[in-house]
Amino acid sequence: MLDRLSSKLENIFKKLRGRGVLSENDIDAALKEVRLALLEADVHFKVVKDFLAAVRQKAVGQEVRESLTPGQQVVKIVWEELRRLMGEDLSGGKPLHLSANPPTVVMLVGLQGSGKTTTAAKLAHRFKQEGRRVLFAAADPRRPAAVDQLVALGRQIGVETQTLPADDAVGVCREAVARARDRHDDLVILDTAGRLHVDEPLMAELKRIKAEVSPHEVLLVADAMTGQDAVQMAERFHREIGLTGIVLTKLDGDARGGAVLSVRAVTGVPVKFIGVGEKPEALEPFHPDRMASRILGMGDVLSLIERAEEVFSKEQAEATAQKWQTAGFSFEDFRDQLRKMRKMGSMESLIGMLPGAGRLMQNVPARGLPDQELTRIEAIINSMTGQERTRPDLIDGSRRKRIARGSGTTVQEVNRLLKQFLQIRKLMKTLSRSQGRSGLANLLKSL
Amino acid sequence: MLRRIKGALSKTRQRWRQGLGSLIHGKKAIDADLLEHLEEILLSADLGVHTAQRLLSGLRDRLDRHERADPSRLNAFLKTELLTFLKKNESPLEVSGPVPFVVMMVGVNGVGKTTTIGKLALKFSKEGRSVILVAGDTFRAAAIEQLDIWGQRVGCPVIKHQSGSDPSAVIFDGLSAAKARGTEVVIVDTAGRMHTKFNLMEELKKMKRVMDKALPGSPHETLLVLDATTGQNAVSQAKQFHEAIGVTGVVLTKLDGTARGGVVVAIAEELGIPVKLVGVGEGLEDIEVFSAEDFVEGLFGD
Ligand SMILES: Nc1nc2c(ncn2[C@@H]2O[C@H](COP(=O)(O)OP(=O)(O)OP(=O)(O)O)[C@@H](O)[C@H]2O)c(=O)[nH]1
Ligand SMILES: [Mg+2]
Numbered sequence: 001m002l003d004r005l006s007s008k009l010e011n012i013f014k015k016l017r018g019r020g021v022l023s024e025n026d027i028d029a030a031l032k033e034v035r036l037a038l039l040e041a042d043v044h045f046k047v048v049k050d051f052l053a054a055v056r057q058k059a060v061g062q063e064v065r066e067s068l069t070p071g072q073q074v075v076k077i078v079w080e081e082l083r084r085l086m087g088e089d090l091s092g093g094k095p096l097h098l099s100a101n102p103p104t105v106v107m108l109v110g111l112q113g114s115g116k117t118t119t120a121a122k123l124a125h126r127f128k129q130e131g132r133r134v135l136f137a138a139a140d141p142r143r144p145a146a147v148d149q150l151v152a153l154g155r156q157i158g159v160e161t162q163t164l165p166a167d168d169a170v171g172v173c174r175e176a177v178a179r180a181r182d183r184h185d186d187l188v189i190l191d192t193a194g195r196l197h198v199d200e201p202l203m204a205e206l207k208r209i210k211a212e213v214s215p216h217e218v219l220l221v222a223d224a225m226t227g228q229d230a231v232q233m234a235e236r237f238h239r240e241i242g243l244t245g246i247v248l249t250k251l252d253g254d255a256r257g258g259a260v261l262s263v264r265a266v267t268g269v270p271v272k273f274i275g276v277g278e279k280p281e282a283l284e285p286f287h288p289d290r291m292a293s294r295i296l297g298m299g300d301v302l303s304l305i306e307r308a309e310e311v312f313s314k315e316q317a318e319a320t321a322q323k324w325q326t327a328g329f330s331f332e333d334f335r336d337q338l339r340k341m342r343k344m345g346s347m348e349s350l351i352g353m354l355p356g357a358g359r360l361m362q363n364v365p366a367r368g369l370p371d372q373e374l375t376r377i378e379a380i381i382n383s384m385t386g387q388e389r390t391r392p393d394l395i396d397g398s399r400r401k402r403i404a405r406g407s408g409t410t411v412q413e414v415n416r417l418l419k420q421f422l423q424i425r426k427l428m429k430t431l432s433r434s435q436g437r438s439g440l441a442n443l444l445k446s447l
Numbered sequence: 448m449l450r451r452i453k454g455a456l457s458k459t460r461q462r463w464r465q466g467l468g469s470l471i472h473g474k475k476a477i478d479a480d481l482l483e484h485l486e487e488i489l490l491s492a493d494l495g496v497h498t499a500q501r502l503l504s505g506l507r508d509r510l511d512r513h514e515r516a517d518p519s520r521l522n523a524f525l526k527t528e529l530l531t532f533l534k535k536n537e538s539p540l541e542v543s544g545p546v547p548f549v550v551m552m553v554g555v556n557g558v559g560k561t562t563t564i565g566k567l568a569l570k571f572s573k574e575g576r577s578v579i580l581v582a583g584d585t586f587r588a589a590a591i592e593q594l595d596i597w598g599q600r601v602g603c604p605v606i607k608h609q610s611g612s613d614p615s616a617v618i619f620d621g622l623s624a625a626k627a628r629g630t631e632v633v634i635v636d637t638a639g640r641m642h643t644k645f646n647l648m649e650e651l652k653k654m655k656r657v658m659d660k661a662l663p664g665s666p667h668e669t670l671l672v673l674d675a676t677t678g679q680n681a682v683s684q685a686k687q688f689h690e691a692i693g694v695t696g697v698v699l700t701k702l703d704g705t706a707r708g709g710v711v712v713a714i715a716e717e718l719g720i721p722v723k724l725v726g727v728g729e730g731l732e733d734i735e736v737f738s739a740e741d742f743v744e745g746l747f748g749d
Contacts, residue, residue: 036496039490039495039496040495040496040679041679042678042679042680045487045490045491111676111701111704112557112559112701112729113556113557113558113559113674113701114557115556115557142729143593143729144565144592144593144596144597145589145590145592145593145595145596146589146593148588148589148592148593149587149588149589149590149592149593150588151589152588152589152610153588156588196701196703196704196705197704197705198704198705223557223674223676223677225555225674225677225678225680225681226676226677226678227493227676227677227678227679227706227710228490228491228492228493228678228706229493229676229704229705229706229707230678232705233676233704233705250555250556250641252641252643252644253555253641253642253643253680253683254642254643254680254683255678255680255683256679256680258678259678278556278586278587
């Protein structure tokens, strides 16, 4: 795990070990590093200042505990303070409150390109999965093809879109809510046009929409990559229209997401969801503690490790690695990994978290393997005999035909899988040669 | 650059001037307080803590005590430094030489690639050049329709395939069509992608290979579109895109807001990638040639 900040702090406090109390000088040296980390993460400089003052007050004079090094102790204070600022953990409960008197109206607002339309689809997908009926309102008549985009996404996930009256954002929202009430829908999601927070006519339009349909939730959709401007932007949106929540998007990249802290600090509005990809499934509840680690530069490794640990224990990984090395990698192993992977969640989101592991997926189509394809691959492996699974070289033309028939796939698909399998096996060999067993174990854990 | 961007930056300029003015007024030398305040001004423009500290240590090391007591010297020093950084590899977007001249647009999601293509198409058309647009974003819902609308508004053909098809295929067709028709400029849209996604960056490399095959030596410009609202992550974006396909210039969009896009200073300085164009609105005309002087002037005032 790359944990630069902790190791820097360890360095600062090396001399301190056993001295008993965290002194002002030591703390100040440490906080300089914390400051750098926060600024690099795009936390607003004023927020950083206040934050450091709070940490300083907590840390100075603290007794150094037996169990922790002074460096660890400061990291802990910093982390806890960050965690506190990040707000409540809503991930266990229901982040959105559904109205007792449906439809619940959810209004999405934000800057251009922040991800509102995609977020509309993600929210709808989530509620559809809970068995709720959703309607979209396409309230962006300005950007070319914005309406088409929402309609197309709606079609993909089975949600209808209110598009009329064209060129009238307020009217579309009003009609959508009326239609949803008639149809007894549970939710209406209003996808408004992106706008600058300083654009007065357009901010006035948002106010009119709000007055017209009284939304239950007004969610600010904000890009995790936003810099220092996040404060002004969020403050303005909150002041002008009143926000009930924040959706932080594009966290599948490597942005540290300091903007979230700035936005929280100026609005006090809770972060409800995070976006981690382009597909409708790529929406997750917000975990304040993970976000705190991420901002400090500990990456999302924490959640990845957590998820990997659920599936692979360390010993298991070592054992498998050893087996692969001595007995070779077989289709049994392949199927095993496949199943584990499916248990862990979408491959794309996993690979996004682990940049290095991407190399393993060279043969995967650009936008990731759909679950459907995984099912087909598993069906092909299931149709092999035990012997074939350990000795794929036995699988000749007639066996390929049999396997294809048995799995309801085509010979081409079987061929492709065999080819990919041989490539992976070759890769395993190179890896085990170059990095030894621990390398393989790591690879396994990262798969 | 233009009045418009100057107008947008004037608030910033005022802030700078107030900041600098009130800081320097009555001070005899650069004390820690002054440095801290200066740093905050630089940080608030998203210059990033490293660039900010570099500029400030330059101030400390390279100006003598007299100079440091003189506000106009301070101001001039920071300006000159910033200009040096920004002009390191300065080269304007120039369509000349090869016909067709191929421009490829890349960037993360939602930064303004497609809109910038519309603006560029109009700019080239007005210069009397023939233009073809290629709908290389076959992934995002209605991305093709979006480009199509810009094509209609500008009045130039859009080469497109079905949504969901291989982007390299439509790019190959687009370049072949341009070659056959003798079109002067081809602008290729691509789907927004996170710079951290291995497969998507591989896809981009493939598109570039296909272009070179269809039209050896193309693309002639690979423009990375960056959103001025973006903070320090833009450096990572520039690094990854540059490493994957070689970026020849940056387009900095959304400068009409309150964000100032200071991160491009680090990108120009560390990676040597110049800013070529800026976006200052959503309309077809809202594009300007980047001028380092105006950009820095906009930050500092006078
Ligand atoms: N205010 C402002 N908005 C802009 C500017 N450039 C683009 N936009 C807006 O930003 C939003 C996204 O622009 P697009 O051109 O669709 O961005 P893109 O990079 O093609 O997006 P994807 O293809 O979805 O990745 C749209 O609402 C544009 O109108 C600009 O310079 N200023
Ligand atoms: Mg686009």
